[in-house]
Amino acid sequence: xxxxxxxxxxxxxxxxxxxxxxxxxxxxxxxxxxxxxxxxxxxxxxxxxxxxxxxxxxxxxxxxxxxxxxxxxxxxxxxxxxxxxxxxxxxxxxxxxxxxxxxxxxxxxxxxxxxxxxxxxxxxxxxxxxxxxxxxxxxxxxxxxxxxxxxxxxxxxxxxxxxxxxxxxxxxxxxxxxxxxxxxxxxxxxxxxxxxxxxxxxxxxxxxxxxxxxxxxxxxxxxxxxxxxxxxxxxxxxxxxxxxxxxxxxxxxxxxxxxxxxxxxxxxxxxxxxxxxxxxxxxxxxxxxxxxxxxxxxxxxxxxxxxxxxxxxxxxxxxxxxxxxxxxxxxxxxx
Ligand SMILES: Cc1cc2nc3c(=O)[nH]c(=O)nc-3n(C[C@H](O)[C@H](O)[C@H](O)COP(=O)(O)OP(=O)(O)OC[C@H]3O[C@@H](n4cnc5c(N)ncnc54)[C@H](O)[C@@H]3O)c2cc1C
Numbered sequence: 001x002x003x004x005x006x007x008x009x010x011x012x013x014x015x016x017x018x019x020x021x022x023x024x025x026x027x028x029x030x031x032x033x034x035x036x037x038x039x040x041x042x043x044x045x046x047x048x049x050x051x052x053x054x055x056x057x058x059x060x061x062x063x064x065x066x067x068x069x070x071x072x073x074x075x076x077x078x079x080x081x082x083x084x085x086x087x088x089x090x091x092x093x094x095x096x097x098x099x100x101x102x103x104x105x106x107x108x109x110x111x112x113x114x115x116x117x118x119x120x121x122x123x124x125x126x127x128x129x130x131x132x133x134x135x136x137x138x139x140x141x142x143x144x145x146x147x148x149x150x151x152x153x154x155x156x157x158x159x160x161x162x163x164x165x166x167x168x169x170x171x172x173x174x175x176x177x178x179x180x181x182x183x184x185x186x187x188x189x190x191x192x193x194x195x196x197x198x199x200x201x202x203x204x205x206x207x208x209x210x211x212x213x214x215x216x217x218x219x220x221x222x223x224x225x226x227x228x229x230x231x232x233x234x235x236x237x238x239x240x241x242x243x244x245x246x247x248x249x250x251x252x253x254x255x256x257x258x259x260x261x262x263x264x265x266x267x268x269x270x271x272x273x274x275x276x277x278x279x280x281x282x283x284x285x286x287x288x289x290x291x292x293x294x295x296x297x298x299x300x301x302x303x304x305x306x307x308x309x310x311x312x313x314x315x316x317x318x319x320x321x322x323x324x325x326x327x328x329x330x331x332x333x334x335x
């Protein structure tokens with residue numbers, strides 16, 4: 001049995017109290033939302049904070065609302081709530097879909113959108129017990145000096161494995177962060193960095209309070225596809241989010257994000273050259289080809305790397321077809 005270390009559990013009801021706890025305990029404190037990732041990681045001794053600051057009771061982190069041309073989601077809203085929300089399903093169906101494809105029902109009832117955005121990266125050589133990891137002399141991400149994936153690399157390549165951030169990136173969403181030093185807003189597209197050890201720009205004492213996405217126009221379409229071993233529970237082996245703007249019968253702009261391959265989700269480059277094209281099979285093929293050329297999965301998870309790469313164009317085509325077949329985002333039906 002894996003046991004937790006001893007720590008103090010704090011359950012503040014207000015953001016100011018949470019931030020005061022983070023200021024008081026500094027690096028000895030960590031925030032926890034649903035705990036679906038942090039708890040297993042603590043049992044594996046990947047994190048051993050002396051103080052855990054629970055966020056689910058913090059009122060400012062709750063609520064899903066339409067406001068001033070945006071949809072605002074409190075960071076402590078559960079993935080189940082996000083996937084079922086009438087507002088999210090109507091305005092941002094790709095986000096509802098991604099949230100609804102995370103793990104399984106129990107984990108979506110506990111796990112939050114904020115925790116999903118701040119999810120730690122994953123690797124075969126990292127998500128193991130302390131005993132397992134010690135047998136290899138640990139690894140670059142935690143307690144060691146060698147990356148067992150690349151053997152020679154000095155940069156951790158553990159995989160970004162969260163499902164909602166790619167969608168939020170394609171939708172142009174932003175994150176509101178608060179810390180004892182103040183507040184700031186960061187586009188989701190700028191939140192992630194290519195360092196598997198600490199793969200976001202979030203400081204240890206910063207709390208994501210909300211995520212805000214602009215309401216899409218009538219020409220907007222979006223889609224999300226995910227590859228995993230089983231149809232439920234499993235983390236993504238690969239995920240693809242797409243968003244496009246249609247003007248008449250042509251594509252005015254197109255954004256594609258591919259993730260779960262390396263330390264951060266990545267936009268596929270060069271798609272601006274496809275603006276003005278009709279959304280037909282040739283366009284889907286051109287996007288799929290660009291995505292394949294730019295996808296370079298590493299052996300950071302146990303599943304075959306060549307298969308994950310070969311599935312990139314397949315998922316890109318599916319996500320684009322899904323987006324084009326779906327309705328534009330709009331207000332939820334009344335009555
Ligand atoms: C069996 C299993 C399968 C899973 N499958 C998937 C999957 O398919 N797709 C997927 O995306 N995830 C998956 N997960 C991971 C996890 O369940 C989800 O990502 C979930 O959304 C994490 O949210 P949480 O609230 O539980 O985060 P927590 O575990 O509470 O926190 C995760 C990290 O984020 C930080 N954090 C949490 N909230 C905030 C905040 N508001 N501000 C700043 N930092 C914060 C914590 O300090 C911690 O570092 C799986 C987990 C398990 C155990």
